[in-house]
Amino acid sequence: MGRLWRYGLLLSRQRHVADDLVQATCVRALERAGQFVSGTRMDRWLLSILHSIWLNEVRARRVRLGQGTVDADEALSFDGEYAAQTHVLAAQVIRRVDALPEAQRETVFLAYVEGLSYREVAEVLQVPIGTVMSRLAAARTKLAEYPPLHAVRNPTNGERR
Amino acid sequence: MNATPSDEQLVAYLDNQLDTEQRERIDSAIAADPMLSLRLQWLDRSSLPFKDAYDELARQAPVARLQAMLDTLPPPARPAYSRRWFLAAAAGLVVSGVLADRLFLGWLLTREKDNWRELVADYMALYVPQTLAHLPVDETARHAQLRILDARLGLDLAPAKLLLPGAEFKRAQILEYDGVPIAQITYLDPVHGPMALCIIRSNSGRQAPTEEQRRGLNIVYWADMEHAWMLIGRNPTSDLTEMAQLLRSRLSA
Numbered sequence: 001m002g003r004l005w006r007y008g009l010l011l012s013r014q015r016h017v018a019d020d021l022v023q024a025t026c027v028r029a030l031e032r033a034g035q036f037v038s039g040t041r042m043d044r045w046l047l048s049i050l051h052s053i054w055l056n057e058v059r060a061r062r063v064r065l066g067q068g069t070v071d072a073d074e075a076l077s078f079d080g081e082y083a084a085q086t087h088v089l090a091a092q093v094i095r096r097v098d099a100l101p102e103a104q105r106e107t108v109f110l111a112y113v114e115g116l117s118y119r120e121v122a123e124v125l126q127v128p129i130g131t132v133m134s135r136l137a138a139a140r141t142k143l144a145e146y147p148p149l150h151a152v153r154n155p156t157n158g159e160r161r
Numbered sequence: 162m163n164a165t166p167s168d169e170q171l172v173a174y175l176d177n178q179l180d181t182e183q184r185e186r187i188d189s190a191i192a193a194d195p196m197l198s199l200r201l202q203w204l205d206r207s208s209l210p211f212k213d214a215y216d217e218l219a220r221q222a223p224v225a226r227l228q229a230m231l232d233t234l235p236p237p238a239r240p241a242y243s244r245r246w247f248l249a250a251a252a253g254l255v256v257s258g259v260l261a262d263r264l265f266l267g268w269l270l271t272r273e274k275d276n277w278r279e280l281v282a283d284y285m286a287l288y289v290p291q292t293l294a295h296l297p298v299d300e301t302a303r304h305a306q307l308r309i310l311d312a313r314l315g316l317d318l319a320p321a322k323l324l325l326p327g328a329e330f331k332r333a334q335i336l337e338y339d340g341v342p343i344a345q346i347t348y349l350d351p352v353h354g355p356m357a358l359c360i361i362r363s364n365s366g367r368q369a370p371t372e373e374q375r376r377g378l379n380i381v382y383w384a385d386m387e388h389a390w391m392l393i394g395r396n397p398t399s400d401l402t403e404m405a406q407l408l409r410s411r412l413s414a
Contacts, residue, residue, distance in 0.1 A: 001222065001224055001227050001228070002219035002220065002222035002224060003219055005219065005222035005223070005224075005227065006215050006218045006219045006222060009218065010215075015223075019223065019226065019227065019230075022227055022230075023227070023230050087217065089210065089213070089214065090210075090213065090214035090215075090217035090218065091214075092214075093209045093210060093211060093213075093214035093215075094214050094215070094218060096209065097211070097214075108211065109211075109215070111176065112211040112212065113211045113212050113214075113215040115212070117178065118173070118176070118178045130169075133169040133170075133172065133173055134169055136169075136172050136173075136176070137167070137168040137169040137171075137172045137204075139207070140168075140172050140175075140204050140207035141168060141204065141207070142207075143206070143207030143209065144203050144204055144205075144206040144207040146206075148206075149209065149210075
């Protein structure tokens with residue numbers, strides 16, 4: 001369920017919208033359980049349902065309402081000293097991904113986070129494989145322009161890198 | 162002479178999404194053109210630890226709130242499931258235990274309801290230790306879970322009455338098929354794995370503890386005037402029978 005939620009957060013960049021997306025996805029999945037195709041993976045099926053709800057319902061409504069999206073900093077909250085190093089690296093990665101246009105963002109997410117093949121990404125997003133390839137190439141071109149990730153300054157050992 | 166590979170092709174190369182022939186073509190193009198090798202290195206700068214970062218994010222998902230929300234969802238309408246469908250789906254069930262339960266119960270709807278023990282055995286056969294291992298053990302939650310069972314099935318369950326030797330109480334929840342609620346109390350036995358005590362309302366009369374096997378699981382079932390009970394697990398039947406006697410003596414008290 002955390003996997004569904006983070007996809008919802010990636011798309012919407014808002015926690016409460018991510019919550020709603022997970023709920024709507026589960027309701028839809030239960031209604032349509034009969035359409036689930038035997039032999040395919042249920043997690044992929046759920047991701048594709050979430051994607052279509054976002055595309056057809058939530059995003060359309062939000063655009064009409066003229067609401068903006070929140071900054072990526074809000075997405076990851078840091079609790080004290082817990083794994084600060086991991087958090088800082090993770091936050092940098094997420095911030096960079098969040099800065100990509102939505103179509104590239106979700107393609108990067110499905111391919112590199114969920115580990116789907118190009119064909120599977122194309123099926124979830126309902127686009128041709130060529131579109132997946134061009135989105136990934138465009139996203140990687142942008143991501144390559146950032147400086148390397150830097151680790152957090154460690155007070156005892158000095159700079160890590 | 163090959164055309165220079167595009168960024169799309171180079172990215173697909175980095176992502177290992179090309180077949181052998183395409184790969185070889187790019188390998189030789191790179192060997193012939195140092196600029197192409199630089200371009201590939203440049204693109205590869207974008208290979209970030211994406212998965213680690215988002216795994217970190219998933220750990221912050223409000224799982225408890227989402228689970229609570231899922232518990233309030235209505236049971237699924239009767240869809241056209243098949244056994245094959247469910248078993249295939251079970252392999253992919255990494256998303257949510259609760260959702261899995263709901264979907265499974267949707268599938269159960271299509272089954273004959275004359276033998277609830279068969280249904281439970283089908284269900285329990287899918288449990289592995291990992292299904293239960295990470296469930297938090299929380300006294301308050303356990304009480305709340307049992308109150309729900311009490312209310313739905315007219316029971317009077319207390320955690321102390323349900324303790325079993327060796328097996329750890331993990332979760333109590335209501336399952337349902339065709340409008341018939343089934344109480345499921347799951348335990349994790351360190352040696353034999355998942356175990357469950359399941360209860361439905363039944364007025365077909367008392368029945369002394371009886372042993373049987375279904376789907377490779379051992380079962381001891383019995384009934385009193387209002388409920389039918391079953392204990393199911395991979396524990397030896399003799400152990401289950403002893404546990405059943407313990408439960409019967411406590412629960413009838």
